[in-house]
Amino acid sequence: MARRYVAISGSPSATSRSALLADTLLDRLPDGCEGTHLRLSTLDPAALISADWRDPGIAAAVEAVSQAHGVILVTPVYKAAYSGVLKCFLDLLDQFAFAGKAVLPLATGGSLAHALAIDYGLRPVLQSMGARHVVQGVMVLSDHLETTPAGGLVINEQAERLLAPAMKHFLSAGSDDPALSLMGHPDPARLHPPAAPALKV
Numbered sequence: 001m002a003r004r005y006v007a008i009s010g011s012p013s014a015t016s017r018s019a020l021l022a023d024t025l026l027d028r029l030p031d032g033c034e035g036t037h038l039r040l041s042t043l044d045p046a047a048l049i050s051a052d053w054r055d056p057g058i059a060a061a062v063e064a065v066s067q068a069h070g071v072i073l074v075t076p077v078y079k080a081a082y083s084g085v086l087k088c089f090l091d092l093l094d095q096f097a098f099a100g101k102a103v104l105p106l107a108t109g110g111s112l113a114h115a116l117a118i119d120y121g122l123r124p125v126l127q128s129m130g131a132r133h134v135v136q137g138v139m140v141l142s143d144h145l146e147t148t149p150a151g152g153l154v155i156n157e158q159a160e161r162l163l164a165p166a167m168k169h170f171l172s173a174g175s176d177d178p179a180l181s182l183m184g185h186p187d188p189a190r191l192h193p194p195a196a197p198a199l200k201v
Contacts, residue, residue: 002032002033002034003032003033003034003069003070003174004033004034004035004036004067004068004069005026005029005033005034005035005036005068005069005070005071005072005174006035006036006037006038006064006065006068006070006071006072007022007023007025007026007035007036007037007038007071007072007073007074008022008038008040008065008071008072008073008074008086008089009021009022009037009038009039009040009041009074009075010040010073010074010075010076010082010083010085010086010089011040011041011075011076011083011085012040012041012083012084012085013041014041014042016041016076017076017108017142017145017147017153018074018075018076018108019037019039019041019074020145020147020151020152020153021074021106021108021140021145021153021155022037022072022074023037023153024153024155025072025074025106025163025167026072028167029171030171036064036068038061038064038065040061040085040086040088040089041085042057043055043057043058043061043089044057044058048085048088048089048092049088051088051091051092053092058092061089062092062093062097065093065097065098066097068101069101069102069174070101070102070103070104070170070171070173070174071098071101071102071103071104071131072103072104072106072170073086073103073104073105073106073122073126074106074107074108075105075106075107075108075122076107076108076109077107077108077109077114077117077139080114080116080117080121081117081121082107082117082118082121082122090125090129093129095128095129095130096129096130097129097130098126098129098130098131098132099129099130099131099132100130100132101131101132101174102131102132102133102134102135102170102173102174103126103131103133103134103135104135104137104166104167104169104170105118105122105123105126105134105135105137106118106137106138106139106140106163106166107122107137107138107139107140108139108140108141108142108145109139109141109142110141110142110143111141112139112141114139115137115139118137118138118139119137122137123137132173133173133174135166135169135170135173136166136169137166138162138163138166140155140159140162140163141159144156144158144159145159
């Protein structure tokens with residue numbers, strides 16, 4: 001069965017760099033993996049705020065999270081906190097909706113000072129929801145993301161140096177390989193170092 005991953009972009013804007021970043025990372029999933037992008041801005045606002053599980057969009061989003069092996073969260077930072085739209089969505093999920101899943105939290109914003117929004121704001125929520133492994137989050141500066149006229153995204157080298165190992169770590173944490181799944185190491189090759197030479201006696 002193909003491994004399923006879901007990216008949740010928490011920007012209230014219909015067009016946002018956070019959403020484009022989520023699309024870009026889903027495009028980098030290995031062959032044989034399925035990726036779904038949940039753009040929270042497309043959900044019915046009234047249904048989202050009232051946690052109306054009967055709403056078709058809400059029901060489909062909750063089901064996508066339930067079926068996923070791993071979850072990527074991408075949120076803009078507003079007033080030193082992750083977005084209220086994302087908070088509304090997390091609140092309507094089951095208490096342990098992330099049980100058994102690897103979760104990669106990412107944030108976009110204008111300053112590295114906002115990185116605390118991941119560790120002190122978002123990470124405790126994800127852990128309380130039973131995430132098996134919360135990968136070290138990454139703060140991506142808005143200046144490091146450039147939109148193209150065609151609607152794509154260009155990520156500069158500095159941001160790539162942070163995102164590439166984070167994705168590697170995330171995929172390792174959700175691997176079928178027991179060692180990788182437990183360790184979730186950003187460099188899986190280091191889990192199997194060469195054997196030490198035999199001592200001569």
